[in-house]
Amino acid sequence: MIQVLYDASCAECLRAIQLVSYREETLRMAGQAPTVQLHAWPQGERVLQGLSSSKRPTSLSRKVWALLPSGLVLGQCQEDPMRLIYEMELLALVRLPTPQIRQRVDSVAVLPLLMAKQHSKAGSGRWWRQAEVFRLTAAALQKEHLAVLDDFLPEETCHALLLGAQASRGEMVRGATGAAGKALTKGTEELQKVLNEPSRGDVVKFSDDGNMPGCRGFLEALDTLVEGLQGCQAVADRLQHVDWANGAMFAIYPGDSARYIKHVDNTLGTDGRRLTAVLYLNKDWRPADGGCLRVFEPTMQSCQVKRDVEPLWNRLVVFWSTQEVPHEVLSSFKDRLAVSVWFICGRESLRNEESFQRLFNPQKLRCIAQRDRRSCLMQAAETEEERLWCSQCKAPSHRQSAVLFDSESLESTDHPCSCSQRSDAQATFTPAKLSILARRFRWRREEEPTWYIDVAIRAAVEKALTGQHPATAFAATVPSRPKPVLLPTNSVTRAKPVVPEPSLTAARMPRHFELVEDDDDDNSNSAPLRHPASPPADMDAGCRIPISFGIVD
Ligand SMILES: O=C(O)CCC(=O)C(=O)O
């Protein structure tokens, strides 16, 4: 259960609480268990008991503040109640895999690979280097969109990666979502807002030159796997122009409940990323440490979990970077290390400004398996004209390895791909050239959606925030009454209680929920308020939705 403290004397807070109340009500009408407990401040201050000082709000005056079951805190919800409603949705609507789903997924994406490993004599780091394993991995990607390969690297490579990551922890910076990247261009205040959100809590470092310890061995292994997959009919089409990859991203999720909310890596299918590969480096990982990679069924709107993948030592998970694989990193209660690499389609990259520029920047993207950059570009281009334009973009000479193009093609010439040189040794195309390239390569510029809430809910919140009574705004989001299920007379299954007809009217005021002990069956056992950074005691491999705190006021 989400605990919410709000300042009842503040109009903005009350409006946010009203929205939250109405969403809670519509969720309940749809038969969902309660998701929030609302506490007016200062009476409800006991919610803060047991919280570490870093999590305690300095003041709750004019604020709506929420404590998530994982121990994460959402501050300032009065400004943006959507964040809180999103958390309620997740809590209420996420469905763990049924035994059938688990069996279906494991029988394709996990078990065949496990058996191949057991039958191989090659040992850690080598067992998967065979055509049959490439075929099984390709089949897993084709049918379930992901594959899990344990013991992927030789132990010494894993240890080198781990030590390298630990040694450079001090240089790591907060991982930024797409939203943060965009905010960066808008100024520091906006950026601060995004970074302060607990939507993504990892700290990261990119090894763009592949020089971090263990990196070369890791990248070589990944390239071999991808080349093997490219030879498999099941996925050959999708991997056809995947000749590129970025440097490895080392990410540590600190054990203070850090997470990464549900997302798709290549949200719009425009940034070129095709296949995501993540290697986990967590020794002695236990279910109570949290931090699973939670993979959902397609697409972003889906709340049905396909599989929770434990971030175990030397485990590689590969999955499509597209809408087929929405995923999140669940809150981690112990530091969690992952190294990710994205494999990139040259053809898709040509269609988008940022990814286009990356193709020409060896500091950002490398060609996999020592492939020739120029031939990869020629294959990525779709038409003769595109090939011509691509061929005119000059690769950097060794002498000028930090610069994109030879100096004679800089500003002064009319060369379509000339670039300006920056003092930070980054190079980029000039604005004039960019606009030519934009037309030639039909660059697409879609806005990235920030919130992945059901469009109806989002629309309701927007209407309510712009003056419509929340009851009217939310009325359209109440699901229609389910059709009665006719059971055979000898069935012992009891019919579910009928969901009451929604009866929200504009005249009805939101009700504030009673602060009673939560005795809901699904969420079972109310538990005393515990230190939020510690893992909920009843989290096991099968169920990772933490139980409610069950506070009684
Ligand atoms: O660490 C993981 O399991 C996945 C991380 C992730 O989804 C990302 O960095 O995009």
Ligand SMILES: [Fe+2]
């Ligand atoms: Fe991701």
